[in-house]
């Protein structure tokens with residue numbers, strides 16, 4: 001799939017872990033471990049263009065010319081499946097803020113409805129990484145970017161694990177400036193909005209509720 005701003009990782013470690021993640025026999029404990037590891041690797045790729053500023057550091061042997069991050073980062077897990085993506089990434093960037101967003105789909109209108117959002121009035125971060133493993137219809141992704149842009153976030157990136165072409169196109173059409181980082185693009189959505197072949201329900205498989 002050729003879309004500007006779509007980055008599908010071909011990294012061997014990610015692909016190997018994704019194969020185990022997809023397996024229907026993978027137990028929740030292992031599933032959570034893999035979500036965490038794949039998320040770290042994807043976030044590593046997604047943050048390759050963060051801003052840096054020079055800084056001098058005194059080592060035991062002298063002065064080293066170093067660089068440090070200039071942008072404040074917000075991790076934005078979408079409840080509930082995005083939760084498992086947070087901890088590992090947060091360990092890599094402990095200064096990041098974590099802002100949870102809860103959305104559900106209204107069965108009548110089929111539109112996403114916000115039920116949890118504690119964002120303060122003014123933006124406190126410059127770069128937001130939306131964390132949600134399955135980019136299915138794209139409705140939740142578009143709504144989350146809408147919320148973050150309205151809040152005033154200067155840069156928003158989407159980090160997921162598997163995307164369906166339908167959801168990728170929808171997110172890209174609504175927000176072409178938002179880079180989409182995934183481990184795989186699958187075939188299609190089924191008639192109840194699940195990604196095929198996908199991995200099933202990412203929330204249920206993490207929390208053992210399937």
Ligand code: URA
Nearest residue numbers: 134136194195201202
């Ligand atoms: N959410 C999931 O957890 N799985 C899908 O396949 C689609 C949406």
